[in-house]
Amino acid sequence: MNIRSAISLTAILLVLCGPAVADVKDRMVERRAIEAAVWGMPIVNFQAMRDGMKRDAGVGYNDVAYNSKVQTWRLKTTTNNNTTPYIFIFWNVKDGPVVV
Numbered sequence: 001m002n003i004r005s006a007i008s009l010t011a012i013l014l015v016l017c018g019p020a021v022a023d024v025k026d027r028m029v030e031r032r033a034i035e036a037a038v039w040g041m042p043i044v045n046f047q048a049m050r051d052g053m054k055r056d057a058g059v060g061y062n063d064v065a066y067n068s069k070v071q072t073w074r075l076k077t078t079t080n081n082n083t084t085p086y087i088f089i090f091w092n093v094k095d096g097p098v099v100v
Contacts, residue, residue, distance in 0.1 A: 049088070050090045053065055053088055053090070059088065059090070060090075061090055061091070061092035062089075062090070062091060062092055062098055063089075063090070064087060064088075064089050065087065065088040065089070066085070066086075066087050066088075067085055067086045067087075068085075069085075070082055070083065070084075070085060071084075071086060
């Protein structure tokens with residue numbers, strides 16, 4: 001194979017592979033967006049639980065909230081289990097460590 005044929009073959013392959021590279025980049029961006037949404041859901045749910053506990057039960061940072069009875073379907077946590085007594089603790093170490 002001479003130089004001219006090799007260059008022509010390389011040019012043809014680059015032209016044919018161009019859309020595939022763009023497609024891979026688009027798919028990579030889409031995948032990252034999906035992963036960001038999936039990995040972001042727990043922290044958003046945690047913040048919603050903290051806000052709800054503060055609003056409904058008056059539980060602030062570094063307080064312990066204990067549910068004295070087994071919960072029903074109305075407790076909207078991510079992995080609610082009706083045989084588990086739940087304890088909620090929302091730590092805040094902005095002003096220093098929390099000693100338990």
